[in-house]
Amino acid sequence: MSFGPRRIVCLTEEPTEVLYALGEQDRIVGISGFTVRPARARKEKPKVSAFTSAKIGEILKLQPDFVVGFSDIQADIAAELIRQGVEVWISNHRSVAEILDYVRRLGALVGAGERADAYADELKRGLDAIGEVSVTLPRRPKVYFEEWDEPRITGIRWVAELVRLAGGDDIFPERATESLAKNRILPDDTEIIARAPDIVFGSWCGKKFQPGKVSARPGWENVPAVRDGELHEIKSPVILQPGPAALTDGVREMAAHIRRWALR
Template structure:
């Protein structure tokens, strides 16, 4: 007689981005992760224990195939060509494209469901949702919101993606390019020196994905007379906690933004 089995979700997962890896570790499902991206920083033991098989927009198809994954998980349209290559190689691929904080919460539950842990993922995300709501309550009590410019890249100048902009608002700041944060593609978030100078941010936050922030170069480019430079309120944030659309941004990313935005000016 022909028989079939029903499994408990993907058992050999390659993560092309960091947030699925961190989530699976938080859920106690780290044994299902068999390969990771070179940009994985969280949790630190992942980079120690799991083989690196990709960058962000490319990697070794053969190394990935050799791991015999039953699922490859990636993020965003930026990985579309890479995902297409993997699909043509016969590999199963799941690409999520979370942009807002709500998208992140939903995406993490989807990934939990992929490994049969949707309920545990939902409970975990409920905890993060409460943190976001509590931050909103704290912000509602603020007398005013400082103007914040978040720079994701310097050339061309790119302002923050939607979830970062939402975190800035929850942390008590005013995202000076809130309308552009809603753009689906990074081109829609391009800004100019003139745009930034016209808004005269009181705080400048930066996380250049892939390279260190150069404060001196930024000051020369934007002008030392901006309120943020005059007050000494220019800060670099680790990419792994603010540009990772997963647990890191919802937890440590929000906490750091609240600290930086809520601090008293030094100048």
């Protein structure tokens, strides 16, 4: 006999991806419009939210018994739903270890604890395999990860951890620990240029990364990444959501670029 919530609305992509991976997708009655993984979710489920906004009326019509969201950015959506009597879980996981723990907790909430544990273990083994290869590389690049271009926002904690795991060193480790995006805004380009990244990864949160715009920035012509043409897009769905995508496709893409650079 199954237990736990039967009508779940997912306000971000990662709970949708996890629930599909666990075979519990029938519980999902609504998803985020930004969901691209798994592809079938977009075809099967109604889209009822963006990231900072949601169609509260549409969500209530679905009669959810559980709504899952992520971070302070969705606090207002959560508060409105709670006032309407809906049970809401806003997770706030920021590190790789916390993402794995999130998979286990979400699975336990829907009565799929054992499957969730097995899935988290599988994700961890994949990360360990990438780490084992990256420690054998002959050199480590300095990496600047840009989450937004105007203003410049550096990568969040799980991104910096995955860069390290993939064989690189994030040039703003002190900012990566800041959970709020506003605390990861760089006042200008001086510090980026001074820290001389060998590789730039761009993931402009839902809009296309433009290497040409980056290389044309004043003072960037001598940045090693610009000089050597190491400006690469990592699409936001595979790195900027704290779920399985970042721990699989996202980190693998970064590792491939880093490996190619290291063996050049």
